[in-house]
Amino acid sequence: MTALESIYIGGSNGKDEILTLKLANRHGLITGATGTGKTVSLQILAEGFSAAGVPVFCADVKGDLSGIAACGTSKDFLEKRAEAIGFSGRYNYEAFPAIFWDLYGEQGHPVRTTVSEVGPLLLSRLLELNDTQEGVLNVLFELADDEGLLLLDMKDLRAMLAHVADRADELSRHYGNVSKASIGAIQRRLLVLERQGGDLLFGEPALDIRDLMRTAPDGRGMVSILAADKLMQSPRLYAVFLLWLLSELFEELPEVGDPEKPKLVFFFDEAHLLFNGAPKALVEKVEQVVRLIRSKGVGVYFVTQNPTDVPETVLSQLGNRVQHALRAFTPRDQKAVRAAAETFRPNPELDTERVITELGVGEALVSTLEGKGVPSIVQRTLVRPPSSRLGPVTEAERRTMIQTSPIFGLYDRSRDRESAYELLMERAQVKQRQEERQRAEEDRVASREGAPRRTRSGFQIPDFGRDDRPRPASTRQRTQRSSSRDSVLEAGLKSAARSLGSSLGRALVRGVLGSLKRGF
Known part of the structure; x- marks a missing residue:
């Protein structure tokens, strides 16, 4: 089998352990305790897929996977590993084309979707x-x-x-x-x-899945690297975001059957976060996506510490396995080791359960699909050294790669078009204007009829202002008479004065007349 038809993983007892590209969309699993070499295994697989022209998407949880975009440097332990597995003649150092993504827009291009x-x-x-x-x-x-x-x-x-x-x-x-x-x-x-x-996840421009499936001008597949070191502080957001990506791939891509090589390979690091406390409906959705997405040319590789982190219904769909060391310090650990050993096709010459606890850094038990999709016998394997850099790129290198990226400028500015918020605000404003017009009309009618006016709050108040509307004469006279009436005290005093005046007047008249009569 030629190099273009497979990916070299490592060597075992003078035998090459490879991953056949035609069967790479049957999914896979990389497991092992912290510090045993899972990230390096992910890195060399991503390099192999890229070299074969297959785009790759992977999450950089610790920050060191970004080194795939930089050329590796010669180191003694790398050269010794390549020589030990007979890889030195084919081993060279190179960088691979990469696109950096970041949900927060700090270490890569912003990545968004809509609600x-x-x-x-x-x-x-x-x-x-x-x-x-x-x-x-x-x-x-x-x-x-x-x-x-x-x-x-x-x-x-x-x-x-x-x-x-x-x-x-x-x-x-x-x-x-x-x-x-x-x-x-x-x-x-x-x-x-x-x-x-989490609000940064939602908005536009939304991610176009086709931008995860780009190839470089030289034909190599682009490696999309999601900066997840900060994102991991919100593990549920991380898990939901990656599951959304899988769902989008499943819904958007056409059926292609079993292609000669995958159209995209998706690495789901820290996969246990997807299933921890997940409701049954969600697990069933993941199972459905994993089972059916391979016919769309997409391979899904889960990376986690233990095979038991993945539900059995999903685990049964993962044909290509790379198992790094597990520790068995407690009864629970021992049970996990036993379960991991039972997932492999047995090797009569290998005590799988014992070897899992003895593997060194950079060693793994490897079993991949071969022939008609039958798993190969598990083999203890020395994993090949990566061609790209071991460790992260510098900040200056990252900025340069972002600015020279083929998608630079496509997602870096957010866009806010008319949607539910704007339409509901417009409806509310129209309703408010209608209510204001209705209140104004009610006030005009009320002022014509002399009825109390209605305030905005709905209360009614009387009109204490001067009313200049014309009235009938009788009304005006009544009004004038009413307005000219005096108080009770004033009326009494005036009545008394009038009475007194009348009495004095009559007395004076009688006196004058009497005098006149006596004069005659």
Whole structure:
């Protein structure tokens, strides 16, 4: 078999251990305790796929996988390893074409998706919602679809939650029970996610899956490296993001059957984070994706400490195995070692269970698919040294690679187009203007009829201002008479004065007349 048809993994007892490219889309598993060489095994496989023209996606959890983009340097222990396995004549140092990605946009190109593309199942997993809260989230997505509201970023999701809360009674009759308490719980979970930087995942421009499947001008596959050292501080976000990528590949790529080599190889490091506490529905989705995605030309390789970290339904789909050392210090560790040994095709000349605990750094038990997809007999193997750098690239090297990347400028600036938030805000403004016009009309009608005016808050107040409207004459006279009336005290005093005046007047008249009569 030629080098273009397989990937050289290492040597065992004078025999080459290889991974056949035609069977590489049958998925694989790399396991072993911390510090036993899992990252190097991932690195040499990624180098082999790239050299064969196969694009690769992998997460750089510790930061040292970025060295694949830089040329390796000669070191004694590397040369000795190459000589020990008969690889020295073929061993050379080279860098491989790479694209750096980073959810936070600090160590690579920003990578985003939309809320709609993630969907309610993965979003519920990300927010750690219970079944009731997940049901409300499903109602939200259904309502958004029915009303043509795009869910792109976090503010769209928050606006839709408020919208659903306002219409909770109405929606409960059509979509099922919508609890405002559940909506409040989801809103609190969103706040926690935002503080962890999860809001950076949602937005546009969204990642185009085709940008993960690029090849370099020289025909080698591009290695997409996701900076995950900071992302690992939010392990659930990390797991959901990678699972979303797998789901997108599954949904977007066409069926190709069994190609001569994969169209893309996907390495899922720290795979146990995907399954820890995962609900049954999510595990079933992973199983479905892993089982069916191989027919789309995609190989998935899980990297974790122990095979038992992966559910049996998924583990049974992983045909290519690289097992590094495991430690058996406790009964639980011993059980894990036994389970790992039982996953291999037995070798009569090898006590697999014992050897797993004796492997040194850079050694592994290797079994890959051969012939018609039958696993090879497990062999104790010295893993070949990598051609690229062992260790991370420098910050200056990383910046240069980002600026010379074939996708530079495509994702580096976010875009905010009209979506659910803007449409709901527009609806709210239209409704407010209609209510203001209605209140103004009610005030005009009230002022014409002399009725109390209605305030914005809905209270009614009398009109204490001067009313200049014309009135009938009788009304004006009544008004004038009413307004000219005096107080009771003043009226009494005036009446008394009038009475007194009248009496004095009569007395004076009688006196004058009497005098006149006596004069005659």
